[in-house]
Amino acid sequence: MSGEFSDFAEPNGNASQSQIKIAIFGVGLIGGSLALCFKGKPGFEVVGHSINAASTEKYVARGVVDSATTSIAEAAKDADFLFLCVPVGKLEAYVDELSRLPLKPGCIITDVGSTKASIVRYASKLQLQGSVFIGGHPMAGSERSGVEAASLHLLENAYYVLTPSEGAPEEAITKLEKLLKLTRAHIVRTDAAQHDDIVGAISHLPHMIAVALVNQIAGYNETNELYRTLAAGGFRDITRIASSDPYIWRDILLNNRDVMLKLVTEWQEGMGQFADLVSREDGDGIVDAFRRAGDFRSQLPERRKGMITSLYECYVDVPDHPGIIGKIATDLGQAKINLSNLQIIESREDVPGVLRLSFKQEDDLDRATALLQSIGYDVHM
Numbered sequence: 001m002s003g004e005f006s007d008f009a010e011p012n013g014n015a016s017q018s019q020i021k022i023a024i025f026g027v028g029l030i031g032g033s034l035a036l037c038f039k040g041k042p043g044f045e046v047v048g049h050s051i052n053a054a055s056t057e058k059y060v061a062r063g064v065v066d067s068a069t070t071s072i073a074e075a076a077k078d079a080d081f082l083f084l085c086v087p088v089g090k091l092e093a094y095v096d097e098l099s100r101l102p103l104k105p106g107c108i109i110t111d112v113g114s115t116k117a118s119i120v121r122y123a124s125k126l127q128l129q130g131s132v133f134i135g136g137h138p139m140a141g142s143e144r145s146g147v148e149a150a151s152l153h154l155l156e157n158a159y160y161v162l163t164p165s166e167g168a169p170e171e172a173i174t175k176l177e178k179l180l181k182l183t184r185a186h187i188v189r190t191d192a193a194q195h196d197d198i199v200g201a202i203s204h205l206p207h208m209i210a211v212a213l214v215n216q217i218a219g220y221n222e223t224n225e226l227y228r229t230l231a232a233g234g235f236r237d238i239t240r241i242a243s244s245d246p247y248i249w250r251d252i253l254l255n256n257r258d259v260m261l262k263l264v265t266e267w268q269e270g271m272g273q274f275a276d277l278v279s280r281e282d283g284d285g286i287v288d289a290f291r292r293a294g295d296f297r298s299q300l301p302e303r304r305k306g307m308i309t310s311l312y313e314c315y316v317d318v319p320d321h322p323g324i325i326g327k328i329a330t331d332l333g334q335a336k337i338n339l340s341n342l343q344i345i346e347s348r349e350d351v352p353g354v355l356r357l358s359f360k361q362e363d364d365l366d367r368a369t370a371l372l373q374s375i376g377y378d379v380h381m
């Protein structure tokens with residue numbers, strides 16, 4: 001065993017004697033992505049758990065875990081790390097069940113739930129049989145769910161928040177952090193209540209807004225299907241997350257209820273003030289609102305996504321000629337510009353089509369923009 005895993009090696013460096021057992025309860029989008037980061041590493045054994053026998057077979061058949069079981073006791077037995085990757089509303093039941101089992105002394109139980117205060121409070125009240133509970137939340141994911149959506153690269157470059165309770169031994173936190181380095185995420189620590197306030201605002205509120213907005217438009221569409229027909233890029237961009245799993249999100253919003261109610265009240269006030277600007281025909285106020293939003297948005301950190309997704313994107317208006325897409329890809333290739341993805345997104349009223357080009361390097365984006373503009377294309381960021 002060497003390099004990044006050596007922290008888990010026996011003093012004699014013998015990997016076979018230092019088997020690390022990792023149990024993943026709920027091998028879906030997040031559990032499956034974590035499992036893929038650990039599986040196949042020398043000295044690691046990854047066991048999946050599901051309440052459903054057919055799911056356990058699927059986990060193994062897809063090669064996401066080494067083995068899988070429907071028995072919590074079997075999955076937990078001798079495990080060094082136990083990851084609870086089930087919906088937030090099920091976390092307490094899993095912690096309860098684990099507290100009744102003979103766990104390996106010093107093992108670490110962690111979760112990936114999108115809310116932290118309640119599970120951290122709950123786990124700290126239980127005697128967890130010589131184990132340590134450390135709350136966790138990888139700030140990466142998508143609107144997709146299930147093991148089919150799991151990816152080795154999902155957590156790469158994302159933030160991974162840990163919310164250890166005050167009594168959690170530093171040694172255990174460090175041990176978990178070392179393991180999580182295998183995800184290539186950036187680990188940050190914070191207090192669970194602060195986590196829920198911030199994540200409520202930057203993740204849970206946008207999900208509520210997206211769902212309410214889509215349902216508002218769906219209502220109009222019932223009497224006039226042109227709403228759906230004309231729904232364009234902006235609508236799609238800000239509503240992608242409305243397609244997220246309903247049960248996962250029911251649990252998150254109910255669990256973070258107090259935070260959400262306050263945020264929604266403030267959102268309504270903000271919308272009221274915005275409506276007031278329109279009502280009073282306060283053009284300067286509207287311009288100022290857009291300017292302030294644009295300024296803050298431009299200060300957001302770069303998108304921290306996995307390797308499989310791209311960091312730098314531009315949009316190109318393309319005429320509706322046969323072979324035009326191939327020609328653009330060839331032009332970029334000949335200029336040795338590395339294109340990582342190309343997607344036809346929307347047709348707009350004023351142009352026949354829009355291509356989204358994605359690049360992993362900013363330099364490739366800059367060079368592609370310059371090249372395409374020099375050939376006469378309209379390129380937008």
Ligand SMILES: NC(=O)C1=CN([C@@H]2O[C@H](COP(=O)(O)OP(=O)(O)OC[C@H]3O[C@@H](n4cnc5c(N)ncnc54)[C@H](O)[C@@H]3O)[C@@H](O)[C@H]2O)C=CC1
Binds near residue numbers: 143
């Ligand atoms: N979806 C996302 O982008 C993110 C989700 N999370 C959190 O990760 C956890 C898992 O979410 P995903 O992986 O997205 O969901 P998922 O639906 O892809 O996976 C959930 C897993 O839990 C199992 N499960 C569902 N209901 C269960 C029940 N009643 N009893 C036992 N097992 C059950 C499923 O079989 C599946 O293996 C949630 O707590 C969520 O809040 C955290 C970060 C991002």
Ligand SMILES: O=C(O)C(=O)Cc1ccc(O)cc1
Binds near residue numbers: 113114138139143
């Ligand atoms: O798809 C997106 O943009 C997300 O917001 C994914 C996500 C969902 C839930 C989380 O707790 C963290 C991240």
